[in-house]
Amino acid sequence: MERLQDLVLTAPRPRTPTPHPDQHRTPTSEERTALKITAVETFLVPPRWLFCRVSTDEGVTGWxxxxxxxxxxxxxxxxxxxSDLLVGADPGRIEDLWQLMTKSAFYRGGPVLSSAAAGIDQALWDILGKSLGVPVHQLLGGAVRDRVRVYGWIGGDEPAEVADAAAAQVAAGLTAVKVNASGRMSPVPTRAETAAVVDRVAAVREVIGDDRDVAVDFHGRFTTAAALRVLPELAPLHPLFVEEPVLPEHRERLADVVRASPVPIACGERLYSRADFLPALRAGVAVVQPDLSHAGGISEVRRIASLAEVHDALLAPHCPLGPIALAASLQVAFATPNFLIQEQSIGIHYNTGTELLDYVLDxxxxxxxxxxxxxxxxxxxxIEVDEDAVRRADAVGHRWRPPVWRHADGSFAEW
Structure with missing residues (x-):
């Protein structure tokens, strides 16, 4: 955990923002209208990310x-x-380009197309903000808060390991953590499996005390029957929320889980649009978790947040990803009234050999x-993306794949 503490800096925030390399001056209104997209590049960067860079004819770039x-x-x-739809277009027409990217093909939606549009959308907002000399949250209506609470992931297979990891996060200054509820989970868990879930969360609660929060991720590993069995057992430990208690394809069972659960229910990392979130909100989830790199980018997540607000639900963007996705998430959080908390991946167990902060200059x-x-x-x-570091990383690339799990009988198990 020394690596995590080294990464979480304690230096005071500079009073004056550092200029971007491509932001030497604010273009005039005539120049802004003349901006045209000239290229869209992508970079496959370890440990498991993809970045894109959108260039314009005036030298303003977005990531x-x-x-x-x-x-x-x-x-x-x-x-x-x-990119066939983008090159030659005005990058300031973000909504029009979003409509084209998401709707101009007959076959729409899904994680791949939504994520491709999401990253480009982030870059377009980045360009617009730079061209006007203002942060994205100002373009979203202005800030509604001065600081954004974040949580960190903790790993470990045994309660003692989880407790040590939680202690390290507390030492690093965090006030909230998230833990996986379990590894492989039987379709109908045994008493021992249920107890193991409770023991893990109890170990975290004992370390962090009552003034900090622990969220619990079921990760879609639980059937509805399993979730209904375990959730009441977790209630005395007062989780901030339980995430993805059932698989997204079984969202029609969410209402059953919400009604039976004394713990707030969260979901959304595998939902990609307002239409996807509407049934979950009608089921009564307390927290929505769209991912800024999956759910259509800044443009769509802002709309999802507004839809959630109508249903008295809170926003906690999913983000176990890199610095650009985190920066985009934070810009939305700064400007969203019904925001709860932000996930971030500094020190997360997925980041082997390369870290989020390795790709930023400041x-x-x-x-x-x-x-x-x-x-x-x-x-x-x-943020200032370290373009040289990104290009060097892309020369190496990666082929990250999630693990494949199986139950004791050899059948497929949800990871």
Whole structure:
């Protein structure tokens, strides 16, 4: 855990935003109308991400993160196909380009196409903010908060290991953590399996105390029957929420789970549009978790957040990804009234050999202060991507794939 503590910086946030390399001056209104997209590049960067860079004829560039974990090469192809709609277009017409990217083909939706559009959408907002000299949250109506609370992931197979990991996160200054409820889970869990889930969460609660929060991720590994058996047992430990208690394809059972659960229910990392989220919201979920790199980018997640607000639900964007996705998520969080908490992947167990902060020139925006990220006002997404590091990483690339799990009888098990 020393690696995590080294990464979470404690230096004060600079009072004056550092200029972007491509942001030497604010173009005039005439120049802004003249901006045209000239190229869309993609970069396959370890540990498991895909970045994109959108260039314009005036030298203003935008960065985005279009990726499906384990399908990065597929999304890369989708971005290349969408670039046919983009080159030569005005990058400031974000909504029009979003409509074209998501609707101009007869076959629509799904994780690959939605993620390709999401990363490009992030880059277009980045360009617009830079061209106007303002942060994206200003373009979304202005900030409604000064700081965004974040949580960190903790790993470990045994309660003692989970407790040690939770202690490290607390030492790093976080006020909330998230833990996987289990590994492989039987369709109808035994008493021992149920007890193991409770023991893991109890170990975290004992370490973090009552003033901090623990969220629990069921990760779609539970059947509805399993979720209904385990959720009441977790209630005395007061989880912030339980995430993805059933698979997204079984969302018609969400209402049954919500009605029976004393714990707030969250879902959404595998939902990609307002239409996908509407049944979950009608089922009564308390927290929606769209991913800025999967659910249509900044444009669609803002609409999902508004839809959630109508249903008295909160926004907690999913983001076990890289710095661009996190920056886009934070820009939305700064401007969204019904925001709850933000996931971030510094020190997460997926990041082997390469870290989120390895691809930015200035780490200060991602400094944690009392478990939160302070709002920044640098233009666009507000971060400086280390383009040289990205291009070097792309020369190496990656072929990250999720593990394949099986039950004791040899049948497929949800990861």
């Amino acid at each position: 985005g993160e279009p990726v499906v974990e384990g399908r990065a090469e597929t999304v890369r192809t989708a971005v290349a196909e969408l 780490r200060a925006p991602f400094t944690f202060h009392d478990g939160a990220v302070r709002r920044w006002d640098a233009p666009g997404l507000g």
